[in-house]
Amino acid sequence: MAVLAIAPAAFAASPVGTWEIEMRDSRYRVELCGDGTQLCGTLIWLGNGADNAENLPYLNTLLIDHAQATGPNEWKGDLHLFGQSAGGTITQVGDDEIELRGCVALVICKTYRLFRYAE
Secondary structure, three states, X not given: OOOOOOOOOOOOOOOOEEEEEOOOOEEEEEEEEOOOOEEEEEEEEEOOOOOOOOOHHHOXXXXXXXXXXXXXXXXXXXXXXXXXXXXXEEEEEEOXXXXXXXXEOOOEEEEEEEEEOOO
């Protein structure tokens, strides 16, 4: 009996658009920037408790800061989240899902999921 290995389907969806983080308390505008191959993401909305005096200064600041393409649907660069910065990988894992993985000193790592937000 043969076992079939199924590779993930390639997709042509763009990461450009509005994305909401899995906790549903912040939204980001993701766009191509720099020379048109880099990825930038800006915090554009806070709600559901995150819209407080501590977080409001981060509105309209970069979450994804000119990340460089490293392969199909993948970018590497700096991530900034509410005053914390880390080197990270941004991977578009599906038409409507992006995974952000950031690590500080290659030891402390955290992964977030963003989902395409339909307005």
